[in-house]
Amino acid sequence: xxxEIILSAENMSVTFGSGRKAFRAVNDVSFFVRKGETLSLVGxxxxxxxTIGRAIMRVHPISGGAIRWKDTVISGKVNGxxxxxxxxxxxxxxxxxMASLNERAKIDYIVSEGLYNYKLFTTEAERRAKVExxxxxxxxxxxxxxxxxxxxxxxxxxxxxxxxxxxxEPELLIxxxxxxxxxxxxRAQVINLLNRLKKDRGLSFxxxxxxxxxxxxxxxxxxxxxxxxxxxxxxxxxxxxxxxHPYTRALxxxxxxxxxxxxxxxxxxxxDPAQHDYxxxxxxxxxxxxxHFVYGSDKEIAGWQK
Amino acid sequence: xxxxxPVLDPAPVSTGSVLLEADNxxxxxxxxxxxxxxxxxxxxxxxxGETLAIVGxxxxxxxVFAKSFLGMLDRNGRISxxxxxxxxxxxxALKTEQQWLAIRGRRIAMVFQDPMTALNPLKPxxxxxxxxAALHRTMDKEASRLVALEMLERVxxxxxxxxxxxxxxxxxxxxxxxxxIATAIACGPEILVCDEPTTALDVTIQAQILELIxxxxxxxxxxxxxxxxxxxxxxxxxxxxxxxxxxQVVEEGMADEIFYDARHPYTWALLASLPQLGIKGEDLFAxxxxxxxxxxTIKGDAFAPRxxxxxxxxxxxxxxxxxxxxxxxxxxxxLDPRAxxxxxxxxxxxxxxxxxxxKAEDIAASGTGKAKARKETSR
Ligand SMILES: Nc1ncnc2c1ncn2[C@@H]1O[C@H](COP(=O)(O)OP(=O)(O)OP(=O)(O)O)[C@@H](O)[C@H]1O
Ligand SMILES: [Mg+2]
Numbered sequence: 001x002x003x004e005i006i007l008s009a010e011n012m013s014v015t016f017g018s019g020r021k022a023f024r025a026v027n028d029v030s031f032f033v034r035k036g037e038t039l040s041l042v043g044x045x046x047x048x049x050x051t052i053g054r055a056i057m058r059v060h061p062i063s064g065g066a067i068r069w070k071d072t073v074i075s076g077k078v079n080g081x082x083x084x085x086x087x088x089x090x091x092x093x094x095x096x097x098m099a100s101l102n103e104r105a106k107i108d109y110i111v112s113e114g115l116y117n118y119k120l121f122t123t124e125a126e127r128r129a130k131v132e133x134x135x136x137x138x139x140x141x142x143x144x145x146x147x148x149x150x151x152x153x154x155x156x157x158x159x160x161x162x163x164x165x166x167x168x169e170p171e172l173l174i175x176x177x178x179x180x181x182x183x184x185x186x187r188a189q190v191i192n193l194l195n196r197l198k199k200d201r202g203l204s205f206x207x208x209x210x211x212x213x214x215x216x217x218x219x220x221x222x223x224x225x226x227x228x229x230x231x232x233x234x235x236x237x238x239x240x241x242x243x244x245h246p247y248t249r250a251l252x253x254x255x256x257x258x259x260x261x262x263x264x265x266x267x268x269x270x271x272d273p274a275q276h277d278y279x280x281x282x283x284x285x286x287x288x289x290x291x292h293f294v295y296g297s298d299k300e301i302a303g304w305q306k
Numbered sequence: 307x308x309x310x311x312p313v314l315d316p317a318p319v320s321t322g323s324v325l326l327e328a329d330n331x332x333x334x335x336x337x338x339x340x341x342x343x344x345x346x347x348x349x350x351x352x353x354x355g356e357t358l359a360i361v362g363x364x365x366x367x368x369x370v371f372a373k374s375f376l377g378m379l380d381r382n383g384r385i386s387x388x389x390x391x392x393x394x395x396x397x398x399a400l401k402t403e404q405q406w407l408a409i410r411g412r413r414i415a416m417v418f419q420d421p422m423t424a425l426n427p428l429k430p431x432x433x434x435x436x437x438x439a440a441l442h443r444t445m446d447k448e449a450s451r452l453v454a455l456e457m458l459e460r461v462x463x464x465x466x467x468x469x470x471x472x473x474x475x476x477x478x479x480x481x482x483x484x485x486x487i488a489t490a491i492a493c494g495p496e497i498l499v500c501d502e503p504t505t506a507l508d509v510t511i512q513a514q515i516l517e518l519i520x521x522x523x524x525x526x527x528x529x530x531x532x533x534x535x536x537x538x539x540x541x542x543x544x545x546x547x548x549x550x551x552x553x554q555v556v557e558e559g560m561a562d563e564i565f566y567d568a569r570h571p572y573t574w575a576l577l578a579s580l581p582q583l584g585i586k587g588e589d590l591f592a593x594x595x596x597x598x599x600x601x602x603t604i605k606g607d608a609f610a611p612r613x614x615x616x617x618x619x620x621x622x623x624x625x626x627x628x629x630x631x632x633x634x635x636x637x638x639x640x641l642d643p644r645a646x647x648x649x650x651x652x653x654x655x656x657x658x659x660x661x662x663x664x665k666a667e668d669i670a671a672s673g674t675g676k677a678k679a680r681k682e683t684s685r
Contacts, residue, residue, distance in 0.1 A: 044508040045479075153596060154364070183364040184535055188579040188592035195589070210508055213538065217581035217590070254513035256538025258580050260561040263541040268513050 006204055007056065007090075007172055008032035011065035012075070014048070014055050025051045027228040028065065030285065033172065038198060038205040040215045040236075042251065043225035049208045052225075053174045056206070057092055088118060091165035092174045093158075100161055101149040108145035111135065111164045120168070134167040138193055155186030162193065173197075176208045191218060212255045216240055221291070224248045226273075230285070234292040244304040245294050247271045276300070309402050312409065315394035321355040325529055326375065326414075326497060331398065332387035333370055333379065333553075342600045344370045346553035347388065352497065357523065357530040359540045359561075361576065362550035365597060368533045371550070372499050374398070375531075376414050377406035392497075412442040415495040419502040421482035424489070425474040431485045432458065432470025439492035457488040462518055480511035484518065491522060498523070499531045504539065516542055537580060541565065546633075549573050552597050552608035559634030568654070569628075569636040571616075572609045578653040591653050607639065615640070615648050 014026040026048045033039045041049045054060045056067060058074070067075040074086055091114075094100040101110055111131045114120070121127040132142040138159040149157055165173055175194070182190060195218060197203045209215050215222060216236055223233040224247065232245040243249045250271035257263050276283070281297045288294050288304060296304065319325050333345035345367045352358050360368045373379055375390055375397055390397040392409070400406055418424050426434060436447075436454035445453075451470075458466035461484040474482055483503060490498060500519060504512035516539065523530050532543050540547060541561065548558040549570065557570040568574055577583070578591035595612040598604050607613075610620035619625075619639050628641035640648050649655075 044510055184537075184576060184579050185363050185593040188581075188590040191581060192589045192592060195587075212509065213580070213582045217584050217586060251510060254509040256513075256516075256536065256542050258537040258541050258565065258577070258582055260541045260544070260565055263538070266542075268517060271510075 002035045002202075004035040005032045006035050006070055007206070008068045009052070009056070009065065010068065012052075012055065012062050012067060013064035014051050014060050015063035024063075025228050026055065026062075029225070029228075029230050030065075031223050031230065031233060033204050033206055034220075035171070035204055036198060036202040037220040038194075038207050038218055040207040040209060040219040040222045041225055042209060042212060042215055042222060044210065044251075047225045048228040049225055050176055053092065053176050053206065053208055056174060057090060058086070084118060088114075088120070088168050089170055090172045090174065091168055091170040092176065093161050093165050094176055101157060103149055105148075106145065107135075107147055107149070107160055110149070110160060111145070111167055113164065114168045118168075130167050131163075134163040137166055137197075138163045139189075153186070154182055155189055158182060158186075158190050159193065162190075162197075166197070170203070172204045172206065174206045174208070177210070187214070194218060212252065224251065226271075229295060230293075231295045232293065238289075238292055242292075244288065245296065246275060247273075309400075309405055312395040312400065312405055314392075314408070314413070319354040319393075321527075322353050324351045325354045326352040326390065326392045328371075328375070328388065328390040330388035331371065331374065331385065331390060333367075333374055333383060334386045335380070335383045337382065337601075340601055343386075344383070344553055344600060345374070346600075346604070348550070348553065348555045349388075350548050350555055350558065352529050352531055353546075354529055355523075355527060356545040357520075357532055357543050358546045358548060359532045359534065359544035360548050360550055361533075361535060361537065361540055363535060363576075363593075363597065365600075366550040367553040368550055369501055372416075372501060372531055372533055375497075376410045376416055376499065377403075378410070378416070407442075411438065411490075411495070412493045413495055414497040414499065415490040415493065416499040416501065417483075417487055417490050417503045419505050421479070421486045422474065424486045425482065427474050430471050430473060431477065432466075432472075435485070435488045435492050438489045442493050453492065454488075457492050458485075460491070460522070461485070461488045462514075463488070479507055480515060483507065483511075483515055487515075487518065487522070491526065491528075494526065495528065497529045497531065499533075501533045502535075505534070505536070512539075519543070537565075537576065538582070549576070552604065553600060554608065554637065556609070556638070557636040559630070559636075563631065563634040567630070567634070568650070569630055569634075569641060570609075570638045571613045571640065573636075574650050574654045575613075578651060583653070583656070591651075607637075615651075617645060 009029055009031055012026060012029045013024060016023045016025055029052065031039065041052060043049055051060060055062050062075045066073050069086060072082060108131055111134055112127055115127055115130060121130060131145055135142050135144060140156065140159055152160065191214060194205065198205060207219060219236040221233065222236050222239045224231050226247045232248045240252065243252055250269045253269040278297055283295055283297045285293055285295050286301050294304060329349050330347045331345055332343065332347050335342045335344055348371060362368055374385055377400060385398045388398055432454050435457050436450045439453040440450040455466045455470060458469055463469050463481060463484055477485060504515050507515065519530065534540060544561045546560055547564040548555045549572065551572045557568065557573050564573060568577060575593045579593060581590060584590040593612055598608055606622050607620040607625055610616040617639055625637050625639045627635045627637045629635045639645055
């Protein structure tokens with residue numbers, strides 16, 4: 001993994017609605033993604049994970065802060081050629097492979113869609129070669145191109161979704177719950193595929209998920225989000241071994257461990273946001289140890305530092 | 307021909323004795339003129355007061371098998387062989403809805419993955435629980451309303467009076483699943499079948515629902531048949547585990563026996579593909595290929611084509627069950643005394659060591675850690 005930062009969010013907020021009905025789905029969030037790394041975003045449903053992904057994809061406008069791709073600010077207005085480049089460099093893969101694929105189109109068209117939209121080929125032979133390469137890369141046979149999505153298993157459909165992102169030659173893949181709909185055995189195949197793409201191609205991932213066992217296995221760093229706010233961010237092993245924010249601890253305690261002896265003795269930690277006393281001192285995003293950030297008041301931070 | 311309403315043997319079944327015994331069950335579906343055998347001579351026993359988990363990959367027949375105990379098979383499906391004995395009644399022989407009403411909901415109830423399909427969106431939640439409570443008992447409206455309120459409270463829904471009048475869409479996902487559970491337990495069933503009840507929920511909510519099911523089971527003395535493909539959830543819930551593959555139970559045993567001493571190559575494969583036990587930076591173990599088509603007769607051991615350790619005999623003859631301990635058995639030729647000695651794969655061995663190490667660590671840390679965790683919970 002290099003040190004080069006390709007994407008960063010700086011004090012980013014996303015607000016839906018306006019006036020009294022305004023709802024801040026993402027609230028003052030900062031993080032970055034390095035080239036060739038996997039950063040995961042975890043948190044309960046409705047916490048703002050998907051909104052962050054969609055803001056980076058420029059589906060939702062942001063209401064505060066900035067998003068930067070390499071050296072360019074990409075939130076707000078960008079010129080046409082930059083827009084085009086972004087649409088190619090950042091790709092998204094989705095949770096439900098079935099819903100994200102056009103049922104009536106052949107695999108060949110599905111995988112080529114982005115190439116057509118952005119005219120990323122000159123000859124028909126070149127387009128076909130690209131599709132073939134993308135299918136091979138995700139472990140599918142090129143002859144599958146002439147088939148329809150319903151002829152494939154869940155795992156194969158998920159790979160088709162990945163192939164159509166790869167064909168664009170992206171640098172960052174935003175994966176929104178890409179494996180939670182999959183079965184154990186297929187899940188392992190897709191996890192291996194994502195990891196291989198990272199290693200071989202130097203792809204970066206923003207991985208959005210709630211299955212923490214998978215997250216631990218594939219992430220370099222993990223950010224925990226609670227009601228639109230990042231509460232903790234750390235290298236994966238640090239987060240699992242030394243979680244400090246009470247929400248992170250609650251979340252980790254809820255992850256079932258595949259070991260009956262551990263699991264049957266475990267006590268559930270329940271998070272109650274009322275436990276923080278922020279009436280006198282406002283909490284802040286603080287670096288506890290190198291690369292380990294947490295959201296808390298001075299007093300809390302002092303306690304967590306021990 | 308008129309079918310008799312089944313008469314259940316009322317004798318108390320002591321904890322640990324067999325309550326439901328399915329023997330050689332075969333279940334088939336008719337699909338555009340072709341026959342699909344979803345459950346192929348599978349057997350299992352559910353004991354009084356226990357939680358039995360059924361695990362296995364998608365399509366292995368977990369749901370179909372469980373639904374057959376409630377007379378809930380789809381129209382094109384039927385039990386084509388075997389028996390399912392419950393309190394002296396063979397459930398496999400029940401024919402009419404009338405007969406099933408004596409069992410379903412009243413004695414054996416079910417909770418599904420998607421709470422929205424189990425609830426009527428147009429009716430207040432409390433009314434639905436009340437109806438479930440009144441369905442099998444003669445009681446007046448007020449009495450059943452009180453039962454419904456009590457059920458709401460039992461499943462951890464606060465302000466039951468107010469919640470009673472609300473509609474399903476006013477409930478969050480986790481609350482809805484609690485309401486479904488309230489409906490299921492309203493008649494005080496003896497067996498609760500849970501089919502992936504938490505798969506659609508967040509981990510934190512999932513943990514709470516699992517806890518709830520456990521508590522209800524203990525307090526009401528129910529037996530639970532729990533279907534899932536998440537081995538973490540299994541570890542939390544199961545006293546015993548049955549592993550299904552291609553319509554058959556291929557291994558069953560106490561939870562510890564399956565996690566720490568599995569004998570079937572398919573169980574090994576399932577365990578080895580867990581990300582919790584993978585080594586970061588290396589490939590995770592993945593089972594190659596796909597399960598066999600259930601339209602065709604399967605020759606030999608159904609897992610053989612995907613099993614790198616398969617023996618010649620696996621492709622020819624179906625293995626019988628071999629007993630590993632009084633509570634543990636597996637359907638694999640590897641356990642035949644004539645079989646060559648095959649070691650379980652490294653990954654599974656490593657897994658065991660890893661779990662052991664982890665446990666040692668946890669015990670070392672427990673002095674402070676656990677006490678603290680308890681306090682946080684009680685707040
Ligand atoms: N109504 C039906 N008609 C035809 N085939 C069916 C029907 N219902 C189930 N099946 C088939 O029976 C087999 C077993 O299905 P079942 O739903 O029991 O699997 P499962 O183990 O519960 O899988 P999952 O983990 O995906 O829920 C599958 O091959 C399925 O396609
Ligand atoms: Mg099922």
